[in-house]
Amino acid sequence: MNPFVQLNNVSKTFDVSAPWLNRVLERKPQTFLHAVSDVSFDIRRGETLALVGESGCGKSTVARLIVGLYAPSQGSVTVDGQDMKSAAQSTDASRALRRKVQMIFQDPYASLNPRWRVADIVAEPIRTHKLITDPAALDKRVAELLGFVKLTAKDGEKYPHQFSGGQRQRISIARALASNPEFLICDEPTSALDVSVQAQVLNLMKDLQREMGLTYLFISHNLQVVHHIADRVGVMYLGRVVEIGDKREVFGNPQHPYTRMLLDAIPDLKMTGKARTPVAGEVPNPLNPPAGCAFNPRCPKRFAPCDQSRPQTVSFKGRDVACFAAQEATP
């Protein structure tokens, strides 16, 4: 079966140069920010792929490329067999894609219109896509959607400010489900929530996936959450995917030193007494990334080729890794 989403060597570059006049007067060159470089992966139907990484590693940019909020500078994005670039040319095709792909955002306080009643918020995608025109049937559908996320039809009368953070995030989920999507992109959907509320939302998302056969792209910096919800995991660093594969393989036996570092940095709830290994250094400036492998200045396994050339992504041990040291160790 064809994968639902395919990214082929996708890059996204932003022009962050100074204004033209300043450039001419101060003789500065144009500067480009490489937010996403040469990213390729597939998402299969019905699975959850999670992207993890620190702030600024490009995970949200990848999400925006897939929904079509950004056009890739290079490479191609295919969703459900349809190339996003050609879909963007035709209103009908992009409309059909928009119906299939919906998004849940991080901040449930900013992503719901405070002046709209919840029922109108949830009905908006249905109205936009003209899925139901009969008002009575629309009301029934909205009540059903609110029921999916454990809210009542009566809650539709209220405004977003009358709900807690967790309830609001459930409203966002109901809105995302309104157009009968096949694919949900969840950009840090639980980072703004308290742990006990996070558990409610994660359980709900898993239940909905099972019942409706949804495909998720789940973006998070919290590795425990990712481990709980994902089938496959992609680890990003400075715009590139450094390791991607089955959750059990990647977390159980990480091959890229950055993945290992992220895992070591997680607070130890079991209190085995093992001190966290603090990682030296910080993410380099993406405007001026280091030569060779972007991780090399922080890497404990750095050796000769690392600051010379960039490692290719190679498949082994059930995952794809871009690291010279990992490839060296397993010939």
Added chain:
Amino acid sequence: MAQPVLEVKNLHIEFPTRRGVLKAVDDVSFSIAPGEVLGVVGESGAGKSLTGAAIIGLLEPPGRIASGQILLNGQRIDNLPYEQMRTIRGRQIGAIFQDPLTSLNPLYTVGRQLTETIQTHLDLSDAAARDRAVKLLEEVGIPAARERIDHYPHQFSGGMRQRVVISLALAAEPKVIIADEPTTALDVSIQAQIITLLKRLCRDHGTAVMLVTHDMGVIAETADRVAVMYAGRIAEIGPVADVIHKPQHPYTVGLMGSIPEFDSDRERLIQIDGAMPRLDAIPAGCAFNPRCTRVHDRCKRERPDLLPAGVSEAACWLHAGAAR
């Protein structure tokens, strides 16, 4: 146990509103010994940050301390006039806040902010204060401190800024540090660096720390004891290992179960249904009773105080038998 450096006794914080007085913190008591790290966890709105703000005397009006005492080395500090409190804040109680960018003034160099703080509290010449500032920056692990001291906050990364904030809190060698979500705004890899740093500094200086956070992982690594807060009250308080491994209050049990873990392959997380009550609708009896899985009659009528429960103390009627 050594004489506690900080004691909070029966603290009540309330907010008068048009619809009546809201009790945000309701009868909270705890103490911290020198060199000890007390973790305070709880969900948003549980009253943990307010407790911290009350201790440093930075409660925002109309919020006010309704009753109770805060003692520093046995001296009451909750009723001091503003000017006198200023000499204690920074000198004896340091503070670290969540967002390192807003806690630094963007218009002044880091060095100027440090020397200003140092000279406010300690009688040092300009040159001596600057030397001390460089030493502080070196101590918190800022490379090339002698050059970096003349940089502005925006020239530092998030983790480096938080280091600067920590050095500011340490500038006058306070006995107590209130750290309110010090690592929440940082990435995990940087978080580990800051936690390690905070732990080392407290050990070296014998500083008592009240660490306010919602992240149980950070508490597990850093704290000696932990207080779990719910709806303005302490639900459970005890040594960190006991609270995490043998939680006594049903709320703590739920809280621990809702954290996803690596070595468990549970399909579902334990969830606590519902949400924390709003301050104007705290239920009678135990505030947790509508969400509690082990609720019984007494919970709906009477409010439990902290009762001995194993090594810890828990505000739950399930432990009423053991108390007698």
